[in-house]
Amino acid sequence: MAGSLAAAPAAYLLQVLALCRWPLALVGATGTTANDVGGAAISGVITMPLDKQYVPVVRNGAIVAHKTAYFGKVFVGSPTPQEFTVVFDTGSGHVFLPSKECGSETCGKHRRYDRSASASAVDINYDGSPVAEGEDRDEVSVVYGTGDIVGSFVRDSVCLSSTSSSHSAIGNTCTSVRVILATEMTEQPFSAFRFDGVIGLGLDALALDPEFSFFGQMAKAGGLAEARFGYFLSHSDAVPSEISFGGHDSRRVASELQWAPVHRPELGYWQAQIRSISIGGQELEVCQDGSCTAIADTGTSLLGVPKQALRKVHVQLARKVPGDPERLDCRQFDGPEIHIELSSGVRLQLGPEDYSRAAAMRVQQNSTNRTQVVCRASLMPVEPDASLGAKAWILGEPVLRKYYTAYDWQAKQIGFALAVQPTAAASEESLSASVGGASGDIAMAAEEQRPRHTVTGAPANEALRPSMVHI
Numbered sequence: 161m162a163g164s165l166a167a168a169p170a171a172y173l174l175q176v177l178a179l180c181r182w183p184l185a186l187v188g189a190t191g192t193t194a195n196d197v198g199g200a201a202i203s204g205v206i207t208m209p210l211d212k213q214y215v216p217v218v219r220n221g222a223i224v225a226h227k228t229a230y231f232g233k234v235f236v237g238s239p240t241p242q243e244f245t246v247v248f249d250t251g252s253g254h255v256f257l258p259s260k261e262c263g264s265e266t267c268g269k270h271r272r273y274d275r276s277a278s279a280s281a282v283d284i285n286y287d288g289s290p291v292a293e294g295e296d297r298d299e300v301s302v303v304y305g306t307g308d309i310v311g312s313f314v315r316d317s318v319c320l321s322s323t324s325s326s327h328s329a330i331g332n333t334c335t336s337v338r339v340i341l342a343t344e345m346t347e348q349p350f351s352a353f354r355f356d357g358v359i360g361l362g363l364d365a366l367a368l369d370p371e372f373s374f375f376g377q378m379a380k381a382g383g384l385a386e387a388r389f390g391y392f393l394s395h396s397d398a399v400p401s402e403i404s405f406g407g408h409d410s411r412r413v414a415s416e417l418q419w420a421p422v423h424r425p426e427l428g429y430w431q432a433q434i435r436s437i438s439i440g441g442q443e444l445e446v447c448q449d450g451s452c453t454a455i456a457d458t459g460t461s462l463l464g465v466p467k468q469a470l471r472k473v474h475v476q477l478a479r480k481v482p483g484d485p486e487r488l489d490c491r492q493f494d495g496p497e498i499h500i501e502l503s504s505g506v507r508l509q510l511g512p513e514d515y516s517r518a519a520a521m522r523v524q525q526n527s528t529n530r531t532q533v534v535c536r537a538s539l540m541p542v543e544p545d546a547s548l549g550a551k552a553w554i555l556g557e558p559v560l561r562k563y564y565t566a567y568d569w570q571a572k573q574i575g576f577a578l579a580v581q582p583t584a585a586a587s588e589e590s591l592s593a594s595v596g597g598a599s600g601d602i603a604m605a606a607e608e609q610r611p612r613h614t615v616t617g618a619p620a621n622e623a624l625r626p627s628m629v630h631i
Contacts, residue, residue, distance in 0.1 A: 204385030205407040206320055206333060208232045209400030211245065214617035215352050225519055225538075226619055228461060228557075230393070230401050231355035235319040236339070237278025243322070244271055244356040248391075248403050249459030250430050250567065251554075253366030255318060255374050256302065256309060257357040259341035266345045270356040273314075273341055281316040284338065286368055288315070300340055300368070304358070307346035314339050318359075318374060320405060332383020338372045354616065361389065361458070361567070366428025378405070379569045387569040391458050393561040395581045400613035408566040408575065411582075417566055417575030420504040423453055425572045427547050431455040432574055433503035434553065439476045440496030444469065452551040454502065456565055456574050462540040463515055464554025470541045477537035479512075481520060487625055490516040490535035500553075506576050514558045515539075519624035533626050 210230040217225040232248060235241035236257065244257055260272040275281055283291040285298040297312045319334035342357070364370040371377065379387035390408030394401045402409065408417065420432040434452035437444045446452065446469040455464075465473050479495045481488060495512030502508075517538040524531045538558070544550035566575035 205390075205404050205409060206384075207402050207404040207409050208320065209402055209613035210248075211354075211613050212397060212401065212615045213354050214615075214619060216617070216619070223619070223624070225517060225624075226617070227352070229353050229355055230458075232403060234359065235322050236273060237316050238280040240277065241317075241319060241322055242271070242273060242277065244273070245354065246357045246359045247355050247459060248361055249358050249457075250361045250391075251455065251457035251459045252302075252304070252358060252360035253362040253364070253428055254302065254340050254360045254368070254372045255337055255357070256311060256340040256342055258345060259311060259343050261341070262343045262345065264345065266347050266351045267342070269351060270354075272356075273339075275314060275341070278316055280336075281314050284313045284315050286313055288338065288369065288371060299343075302340065305349070307349050309340070309342040309346070309350075310344040311340045311342040314341055315371075332378075332381060335374065335377040335381055335383075337374050337377045338369065340372075358459070362430065363422070363425055363428045363569075363572070365426050375405075375569060388566055389569075390564060390566040390575075391560060392564050392579060393557060395561060396583075397615045397618055399582055408564065412580050413564045413577040414580050415577050417564075417577045418504075418506045419568070419571075419573045419575050420502045420506045422572040422574065423503075429455050429548070430457070430567055430574050431548075431552070432506075435501045435503045435505075436499075437501075437553075438499045439473065442476070444473070446551060450503075451549065452553060453548065454500065454553045454555050455548075456555045456560070456567075458560060460540070460554050460556035462538050462554075462556050463510075463558045464540050464542040464552070464556060466551045466553065467541040467543055468550060470539060474537060474539060477512075477515065477539075479535045481533040481535060484522070484531055484533060485520075485626070488520045488533065488535075489518055489624070490520050491518055493520075493535050495535065508555075508559060508563060508576065510558055510562065514562055520626040521629055522626040523629050 210232045213229045215227040215229075216223045217227060229247060231245045233243060234246055235243055258267045258270045258272040260274045262272060275283070283297065285291060286300060291297050299310060299312055301308060301310050315336060315338050317334050318337050318339070321333045359374050360366065361375050364373050364376050367373045375389060378384055384406035386407045388407050390404040390412070392402045392404075392409065392412045402412070423431050423433045431453045433450070434447050434454050435450070437447050437452065446466060452466070477495060479493060481493060491513045493512060493516070495516065498510040498515060500508040512535070515537045517536050521534050521536060522531055523534055540554070542552050542554055545552065562579060563576045564579040568575065
């Protein structure tokens with residue numbers, strides 16, 4: 161969202177809001193842990209696996225759900241690149257990393273960028289001008305949903321592979337970009353999560369300047385096969401989620417991509433106009449005037465609903481469960497379907513397995529002592545915004561798990577296709593085939609750089625106990 165510029169002692173302090181929202185996700189137990197599936201370069205597309213972390217959500221001493229985060233590796237600076245884990249977030253526009261100058265307990269839980277260790281780093285102000293010796297530096301404050309950071313600026317190389325050269329055997333994997341170095345990080349949400357920083361993949365307008373945009377700089381350099389990237393979320397912990405640069409991964413789509421033009425790209429968000437939304441066959445009035453928009457956001461793990469419509473949507477998606485089960489996974493309990501039709505004709509469909517909270521809620525009426533178990537949707541309110549309006553929906557993890565999404569930087573359009581969810585064995589086989597089918601240096605580089613994905617904090621694969629609510 162729009163940044164504002166205000167004077168600070170002997171420098172500038174900017175305030176920037178990002179669409180990225182934490183806590184990230186509320187999910188139940190899924191899958192098993194495996195860490196032997198990697199990524200590769202396929203037909204000029206650079207695909208990397210994403211690590212996954214679960215963080216328990218505790219209510220009244222009981223775990224009722226889990227937050228999740230997905231993050232991959234980048235390498236910053238030279239001659240010896242510094243490795244960091246980052247969330248690739250289409251809802252923000254900047255690159256931020258913790259700075260070695262940050263001495264807080266929260267920063268200490270993450271790898272921190274050492275400015276003195278990079279010969280390619282240049283200290284800059286927010287406008288890109290070099291910082292003169294003895295001059296006070298500009299600072300920025302960036303809000304990420306439930307937390308924020310404060311930091312200064314540096315220009316340095318950011319790479320998708322650990323090679324020290326900007327040109328590896330799998331293509332141009334580096335770009336020079338302005339980076340925000342966090343000297344302050346709030347405890348929430350950054351203390352609970354293992355990832356170090358964020359790479360914003362929003363359009364140029366979402367950044368203070370286009371030179372803050374990692375993918376914008378990559379596309380400008382012309383080293384990618386296509387100015388596109390793709391995003392895949394896996395249903396199973398045994399198969400890694402992935403992000404692809406230079407195109408999309410054809411192994412992960414069940415059909416041709418269907419494209420929707422970006423609505424008002426000058427705002428910087430990957431958003432499309434909504435033609436209609438219906439729940440259980442009933443069209444929502446809030447979107448009948450054509451003013452609703454849908455934002456594809458890899459940094460948001462819930463389905464975001466305009467605040468004015470949230471209560472009604474919750475009611476329509478709630479389901480009463482017969483009896484009084486001790487354990488229940490609501491994702492396996494019948495419920496109405498959500499149909500979203502974009503203005504371009506792209507149709508998206510979500511079922512209860514996509515939008516439900518895993519844990520049910522047991523409601524007890526104190527006056528009658530009667531109980532009713534209820535399954536609910538996992539939704540988040542989207543506050544009205546001056547630029548986005550009052551009817552913005554956020555297509556977070558429930559949509560991104562079901563649909564592979566691709567982001568076309570030049571044509572300003574978003575592609576959707578049902579995602580192919582491979583087994584761990586199939587994923588390994590397809591990877592081996594793609595590496596084996598490559599030639600020369602590409603095959604060697606792909607094999608050498610086959611990283612493993614990790615899953616931490618995975619819950620037991622069992623249904624959750626309903627949480628108790630007294631009314």
